[in-house]
Amino acid sequence: MEKRKAYYITTPIYYVNDVPHIGHAYTTIAADTMARYKRLRGFDVLFATGTDEHGQKIAKSAEKMGVEPLELANQVVLKFKNLWPILNIKPDDFVRTTEKRHEQVVQKLFNRLYEKGDIYKGEYEGWYCVACEAFWPESQVEENKCPDCGRPVEKFKEESYFFKMSKYQDRLLQHIKDHPDCIKPESRKNEIIRFIERGLRDQSVTRTRASLEWGIDVPFDSEHVIYVWFDALINYLTVAGYGIDEKKFNFYWPEAVHLIGKDILRFHTIIWFTMLMAADIAPPKMVFSHGWWTMEGEKMSKSKGNVVDPYQITEEFDADAFRYFLLRELCFGQDGNFSKKLLIQRINYDLANDLGNLLSRTVAMTKIFCDRKIPEPLGKDEKYDVELRELAKDMVEQFIQEMDQMSFNVALENIWTLVRRTNKYIDQTEPWILGRDESKKERLNKVIFHLAQSLQIISVLVYPFMPATALKIWKQLGIEEAIENMLIPEDTKWGKLKPGTMVSPGENLFPRIDDKKKDGQEHARKKKTLKKKKLKLNLKSKN
Numbered sequence: 001m002e003k004r005k006a007y008y009i010t011t012p013i014y015y016v017n018d019v020p021h022i023g024h025a026y027t028t029i030a031a032d033t034m035a036r037y038k039r040l041r042g043f044d045v046l047f048a049t050g051t052d053e054h055g056q057k058i059a060k061s062a063e064k065m066g067v068e069p070l071e072l073a074n075q076v077v078l079k080f081k082n083l084w085p086i087l088n089i090k091p092d093d094f095v096r097t098t099e100k101r102h103e104q105v106v107q108k109l110f111n112r113l114y115e116k117g118d119i120y121k122g123e124y125e126g127w128y129c130v131a132c133e134a135f136w137p138e139s140q141v142e143e144n145k146c147p148d149c150g151r152p153v154e155k156f157k158e159e160s161y162f163f164k165m166s167k168y169q170d171r172l173l174q175h176i177k178d179h180p181d182c183i184k185p186e187s188r189k190n191e192i193i194r195f196i197e198r199g200l201r202d203q204s205v206t207r208t209r210a211s212l213e214w215g216i217d218v219p220f221d222s223e224h225v226i227y228v229w230f231d232a233l234i235n236y237l238t239v240a241g242y243g244i245d246e247k248k249f250n251f252y253w254p255e256a257v258h259l260i261g262k263d264i265l266r267f268h269t270i271i272w273f274t275m276l277m278a279a280d281i282a283p284p285k286m287v288f289s290h291g292w293w294t295m296e297g298e299k300m301s302k303s304k305g306n307v308v309d310p311y312q313i314t315e316e317f318d319a320d321a322f323r324y325f326l327l328r329e330l331c332f333g334q335d336g337n338f339s340k341k342l343l344i345q346r347i348n349y350d351l352a353n354d355l356g357n358l359l360s361r362t363v364a365m366t367k368i369f370c371d372r373k374i375p376e377p378l379g380k381d382e383k384y385d386v387e388l389r390e391l392a393k394d395m396v397e398q399f400i401q402e403m404d405q406m407s408f409n410v411a412l413e414n415i416w417t418l419v420r421r422t423n424k425y426i427d428q429t430e431p432w433i434l435g436r437d438e439s440k441k442e443r444l445n446k447v448i449f450h451l452a453q454s455l456q457i458i459s460v461l462v463y464p465f466m467p468a469t470a471l472k473i474w475k476q477l478g479i480e481e482a483i484e485n486m487l488i489p490e491d492t493k494w495g496k497l498k499p500g501t502m503v504s505p506g507e508n509l510f511p512r513i514d515d516k517k518k519d520g521q522e523h524a525r526k527k528k529t530l531k532k533k534k535l536k537l538n539l540k541s542k543n
C-alpha cells in the first residue's frame with residue numbers, strides 16, 4: 001500500500017488558571033475540523049491539544065485558592081478533557097506540561113541551546129506581565145501597563161539566562177520570505193515582519209527559583225526555572241515525538257500546522273521559530289492566527305460576566321450547531337461577534353430549514369414512493385438533473401480548494417449552495433405530483449435517486465464540521481460504510497449511494513427554535529437570579 005501523507009495539527013495548550021471559554025472551544029473545533037477533513041483526504045493525521053500548567057499565572061491562582069499548583073492543574077485539566085467529547089472533538093494526543101515526557105524534551109532542548117552557546121547567563125532588568133507571561137523592556141512600557149493586554153506589569157531585576165534571539169533575526173526574516181505561507185493571514189504576517197525589522201533583543205528564558213518555584217528546572221542550575229513560554233512552545237515537539245520517537249517525529253514534524261489566536265502570534269513565530277532554528281529543527285509549516293470573538297459587540301471578560309461558556313451553550317444548543325455557527329459566522333482570521341440570536345438564526349434557517357428539511361423530505365419521499373429503497377435511475381436525464389449533478393461536482397472541487405486554505409466559512413457556503421439548490425430541485429421536479437401518476441414512475445425514480453446522491457455528497461462534506469450530524473444523516477440514508485474508509489473526492493461522486501439501499505426515516509435533524517420562547521426563558525432566568533440576589537441582600541441587611 002502506498003504510504004499516506006502526514007498532517008500534524010495543533011491548538012495552543014491552554015492555561016489551567018481558568019475554565020474553558022469560547023476562545024478555547026473555537027480553536028479546538030477548527031483544529032478538529034481540519035483533522036477530520038484531512039483524514040477524509042487520505043492523510044495520516046496527528047491532532048493534538050493540551051494544557052499549559054507552569055508559570056507565575058498558575059502559581060498565583062493556586063496560591064489565591066490555597067492549593068498547590070499541581071492540584072489546581074489536576075482539577076482544571078478535567079474541565080478541558082471532559083469538554084472535548086461534548087463538542088464532538090477527538091484529539092489524538094493531549095499533552096500536559098507537567099508530564100515527565102514533556103519535561104525531558106524541554107530540558108533536552110535547553111541543554112542543546114546552552115551547549116551550542118545560544119543560551120548565556122546575564123541579568124534581566126525590566127517589566128513582566130503575568131497575564132500574558134511576557135517580558136517587556138523599559139522602552140515599551142507606559143504607565144506600568146502591558147503594551148498587549150493593558151493590565152498592570154511588575155518591574156524586577158534578577159539573574160537570568162538569555163537566549164540569543166537577536167542572532168537569528170536575519171535568518172528569521174529570510175525564512176519568512178522564503179516560505180510565504182508560514183504565517184497566516186497575510187496581514188498578520190506583515191505585522192510580524194515589521195516587528196522583526198525593528199530589531200530583536202535576546203530573550204530571557206528563565207526565572208530565579210527565589211521568585212518562581214513553579215516551573216521546569218534548568219538542567220544544570222537548580223537556582224533557575226525555565227520561562228513558561230520556552231517550556232510551553234516545546235509541547236509541539238513533545239507530541240511529535242522529538243527525542244523520543246525519531247521515526248514519528250520525522251514523519252509528522254515537517255507537516256506541522258499550529259492554530260492559535262492573534263494575541264499569541266509573536267510568541268509562536270518570533271520566539272518559537274528562532275528557538276527551533278537554534279536547535280537545527282525546521283520551523284512549522286504554518287502558523288495560522290485567528291481573530292477574537294466579542295459578546296454582543298463587547299470584549300468578553302470575567303469581570304463583565306459575559307464570557308461564553310461552552311458547557312452552558314451545549315446544554316442549550318446542539319454541539320454540532322455550535323460548531324457550525326463558529327466556523328460559518330466568520331472568516332477564519334477575522335474578529336466577530338457572538339450572540340445567541342445569531343446562533344438561533346443559523347440553526348433555524350441553515351440547519352433546520354435548509355439541511356434538516358432536505359433530509360426529511362428526501363427520506364420521507366423515498367419511503368412513500370419507493371418502499372424505502374433508493375431507486376434505479378432509468379431513462380434520460382432532464383435539464384434539472386444535469387444542472388444539479390454539475391453543481392455538485394463544482395461544489396466539491398471548490399470545497400476542497402477552500403478547505404485547503406482553511407476558509408471554513410466559504411467551504412460551508414459551498415455546501416449550502418448545493419443544499420439550497422437541491423431543495424430547489426425538489427420544488428422544480430415536484431415528486432409528489434409525479435407520484436400520483438403511475439406513468440411517471442421512471443421520472444419519479446430518477447428524481448429520488450438524484451436527491452439521495454446529492455444528500456450523500458452533502459453529508460460527507462458536512463462531516464468535518466458536524467460529525468454527529470453526518471452520522472445521523474448516514475443512518476437515515478442507509479449508509480453503512482465506516483468513516484475510516486471514506487474519502488473525498490471518492491465518496492462525493494454521483495452514484496456512490498447505490499440503488500437498493502434502504503433509507504430509515506428518523507428524527508428531525510435540527511428542530512426549529514422558537515426565539516421568542518427562548519427570549520422569554522432568558523428573561524425568566526434573569527428575573528429569577530435578580531430575585532435571588534435581592535433575597536440575599538435582604539438577608540444580609542437583616543443580619
Ligand code: MSP
Pocket residue numbers: 011012013014015022023024026027052232233234235260261262263264291292293294300
Ligand atoms: N498557554 C498559552 C498558549 C501556549 S501555546 C504554546 C495561552 N493559553 S490561553 O488559555 O490563554 O489560551 C488562549 C487561547 O484562546 C489563545 O489562542 C487566544 O487567542 C484564544 N482566545 C482567548 N479569548 C478569545 C476570544 N474571545 N475569541 C477567540 N479566541 C480567544 O495563551
